[in-house]
Amino acid sequence: MLTDPHALFQMTGPLAMLGWLSLVLSPLAPRLSQAIAALAIPALLSVGYTALILVHWSTAPGGFGSLADVMALFNDPSIALAGWVHYLAFDLFVGAWITRTARAEGIPHLLILPCLVPTFLFGPAGFLAFTALRAAYAARARMTKVPE
Amino acid sequence: MTFVLSAPRATLPDLRRLWTDAPAFTALALILTLALIPIYAAMALYTRIFQGDSPWMKPVKFHYALGIYTVSLAFFARFLPEATRRSRPWRWFTAAVVIAILGEVVWLSAAAALNTASHFNTEIALFAAVYPLMGVFAVLLTSASLVMGLSIWRNRATGLPPALHLAVALGLILTFVLTIPVASYLSGNGTHFVGSSTRTLWLMGWSRDAGDLRVAHFLATHALHFVPVLGLIATWAFPTQATRLVWLSATGFAALVILTFTQALRGAPFLPFLG
Numbered sequence: 001m002l003t004d005p006h007a008l009f010q011m012t013g014p015l016a017m018l019g020w021l022s023l024v025l026s027p028l029a030p031r032l033s034q035a036i037a038a039l040a041i042p043a044l045l046s047v048g049y050t051a052l053i054l055v056h057w058s059t060a061p062g063g064f065g066s067l068a069d070v071m072a073l074f075n076d077p078s079i080a081l082a083g084w085v086h087y088l089a090f091d092l093f094v095g096a097w098i099t100r101t102a103r104a105e106g107i108p109h110l111l112i113l114p115c116l117v118p119t120f121l122f123g124p125a126g127f128l129a130f131t132a133l134r135a136a137y138a139a140r141a142r143m144t145k146v147p148e
Numbered sequence: 149m150t151f152v153l154s155a156p157r158a159t160l161p162d163l164r165r166l167w168t169d170a171p172a173f174t175a176l177a178l179i180l181t182l183a184l185i186p187i188y189a190a191m192a193l194y195t196r197i198f199q200g201d202s203p204w205m206k207p208v209k210f211h212y213a214l215g216i217y218t219v220s221l222a223f224f225a226r227f228l229p230e231a232t233r234r235s236r237p238w239r240w241f242t243a244a245v246v247i248a249i250l251g252e253v254v255w256l257s258a259a260a261a262l263n264t265a266s267h268f269n270t271e272i273a274l275f276a277a278v279y280p281l282m283g284v285f286a287v288l289l290t291s292a293s294l295v296m297g298l299s300i301w302r303n304r305a306t307g308l309p310p311a312l313h314l315a316v317a318l319g320l321i322l323t324f325v326l327t328i329p330v331a332s333y334l335s336g337n338g339t340h341f342v343g344s345s346t347r348t349l350w351l352m353g354w355s356r357d358a359g360d361l362r363v364a365h366f367l368a369t370h371a372l373h374f375v376p377v378l379g380l381i382a383t384w385a386f387p388t389q390a391t392r393l394v395w396l397s398a399t400g401f402a403a404l405v406i407l408t409f410t411q412a413l414r415g416a417p418f419l420p421f422l423g
Contacts, residue, residue, distance in 0.1 A: 003193055051189035054204075058262045 005077040008048070009084065015041055016088040020120050023092075023099050027109050038096035045089035052082040091123040098130045107137050161223070169233060170222035172242045176249060177219035180211045187211065187257065201353075203260040210256050213369075214249050214289075220372055221292055227306040227316055228299050245292045248285035255282055283335060290327050293372055297321035311390030315379020318398045319372040326368035326405045333409075334361045343415035356420065359412035368405045375401055 019041040026033035060079045062072025074080045095116050102112045115133060119126025166174040191204040225233060232238050255278065262275075297320030300306060306313050334340055342359030354360045367374075375398050382393035408418055 047186050047189050050186040051193050054186065054190040054257065054261050055194040 005081040009081055012045065012048070012081075012085055012088055015045065016092055019092045020095060020116070023095050023116060024113065026099050026103075030103060034096055034100060037092055038100065042089045042093045042096075045085050045092075049082050049085045049089060052078055052085070056082070087123065091119055091126075094123065094127055095119045098127070101134070102130075105134065105137065107133065161226075163223075165226050166219070166222045169228075170225035170242065172239075172246050173218045173222035173225065176246050177215045177222065180215035180218065180249075180253065183253070184208060184211050190260075207253065207256045207260050210253060214253065217289075217369070218249065221296060224296055224300065224316060224320060224372070227303060227308065227313075228296060229303045229305065232299055232303075241292070241295065245289050248288040251285050252282060252289065283332075286331065286335075287328065290324050290331075290369075293320045294324035297324070297372075309383050309387075309390070311383045311394045312376070312379045314391060315376045315382070315394045315398070318394065319375030319379075322371035322375060322398060322402060323369055326371055326402060327365065330361065330364045330368050330405070330409055334365055337361060342412055354418055356417050358417060359415040360418060361409070361412045363412060363418040364405050364409035367401075367408060371398075371401060371405075 019037040022033040022036040026037075056076065056078040060073055060076045062069040062075070064070060074083060098112055098115055098119060099109075101107075102109065111133060112130065115126050115130040117126070118129055187204055187207050191202045191208070194202065194204065228238075259275065297317050300313070300320065301317035306316075308316065340360060340362045341355055342361065343355075343357075345355035345358035345360070347356040348354060349356060352362075352366070354363055375394070378397040378401075379390070379394045382390040382397070386393060411418065
């Protein structure tokens with residue numbers, strides 16, 4: 001049961017969704033939300049990822065040397081699952097970082113929700129969106145600073 | 149005044165001192181324990197069996213064993229002279245021991261990971277090349293008990309009753325002196341069984357119908373626990389005879405290791421009546 005990558009895949013989605021839900025609702029309980037989305041769920045996914053790599057890496061086809069090698073890697077269901085879990089864990093971790101950074105820098109939570117959605121779906125694009133938003137906030141703060 | 153100093157302490161030892169007396173060993177023990185989580189997960193994912201066991205059983209056992217070993221060393225570090233603990237040679241030595249232990253466990257997990265692909269000959273050649281280095285690492289990590297035992301032996305300011313002081317030092321020294329010959333024979337033997345084993349003991353995996361060299365290895369390495377505990381009991385129960393009893397129990401313990409070692413060499417199981 002646990003050895004079937006397709007069954008394991010079904011368990012990863014709800015786990016990641018729970019983390020993203022906690023980020024969306026984070027203004028209600030910021031510290032709990034960080035404990036879930038920046039630590040507990042990424043750590044749990046990382047345990048699964050590490051176990052998959054420990055068990056399946058040595059027999060996996062391909063490698064990191066060329067695009068063809070990387071594509072060959074993903075022909076192995078267990079390695080493809082590991083890659084998917086990698087996305088889920090790190091995207092959620094970045095989502096938690098965005099939420100935490102926005103809170104620390106006074107960026108309203110409502111404005112980061114449009115950044116969290118692409119971070120969830122297309123990781124780096126969401127990171128880029130938040131970086132732009134953060135730059136805009138920093139520029140505004142500089143330009144509207146009252147001279148002393 | 150002398151009476152107050154020699155009276156057995158009624159309080160339990162302060163475990164927070166692990167972090168101040170031997171931070172590297174304490175951190176390593178914690179890391180070895182936490183690393184069991186992904187290893188157990190790998191075991192759950194990989195259900196194929198080799199010779200009755202998951203290939204991940206060996207890393208699991210070593211993580212427990214080395215975790216217990218390092219946390220024990222961290223505990224005994226409080227009986228080293230304060231100046232030794234602060235000294236540069238000691239810190240370099242502990243760093244070397246930590247590296248040796250990490251090297252061993254990484255090697256073991258790599259071997260378990262490659263067990264699924266043992267037909268790749270290049271990997272086997274690599275492992276064959278690394279094997280002697282792992283032997284050096286094993287001696288280095290075991291030597292920590294000898295170094296600490298000798299240092300504690302010479303330390304007159306441990307604050308321990310004389311018999312217990314002796315028991316702690318003897319236990320640590322015996323761990324090295326007894327483990328090295330047993331373990332080197334074991335590593336040269338190719339297998340830990342003498343004869344063909346068909347049944348093993350629950351948990352420890354010791355053979356029930358063949359000689360098993362790991363029994364003597366286990367006892368030898370745990371001298372650093374058994375002898376101090378016997379010393380503690382002797383100090384508590386027979387305070388006037390305690391020092392003599394510690395010498396007696398250390399000798400008896402060494403004899404037990406030799407006995408179980410020769411028993412295994414003969415191909416006879418340990419305590420066959422256990423079933």
